[in-house]
Amino acid sequence: MELLQHVLLFLHLLGWAIVLGGTIVTMRDTRLPRGALHGILTALxxxxxxxxxxxxxxxxxxxxxxxxxxxxxxxxxxxxxVVYGARRPEKVTKGLLGAVLGLTVLNVGIAVLWR
Structure with missing residues (x-):
């Protein structure tokens, strides 16, 4: 059971990393990264x-x-x-990407720092 929990944790962190890394990389182009939808659904x-x-x-x-x-x-x-940005790529702004980035960092911070 513990092994399954660790595998799920690994996949969970990988999903958040895909969202975080992809968003950082595409901030300049104001577009949502291709893997963001898959990453957030994996994490969720x-x-x-x-x-x-x-x-x-x-x-x-x-x-x-x-x-x-x-x-x-x-x-x-x-x-x-992310779903909104994936369905309407023309509506993706730096604000939307900043919100995705900030909330992703917030979620990771809550996971690590909340004891």
Whole structure:
């Protein structure tokens, strides 16, 4: 069970890294990176699976539900922004990319610093 949790964590971090790195690289061109939609959906789904696995398992520590709720809200906002930018590439602005970038950094910061 712990191995599965670690694999999901790896995929979760990889998804956020795709969104973060891709957004940084394309900031100058004001376009959404190609892999951003796949990255955010990977991060969102694996995050939900990790919380479900930890909640259902006796071996793993129960998740902090307040932290999970805050991270989920931030992830859903980022998902909405990325879906909007993917459907309407002509509407992508530096502000939208900045919001995706800032909220991604916020979500990673919450994961690491909230104890």
């Amino acid at each position: 789904v694996t995050g939900i699976l990790m919380v479900g696995l930890a909640s259902a398992s006796d071996e793993l520590r129960d998740p902090n539900t307040t932290k999970v709720a805050v991270k989920l809200v931030v992830a859903l906002v980022v998902t909405g922004l």
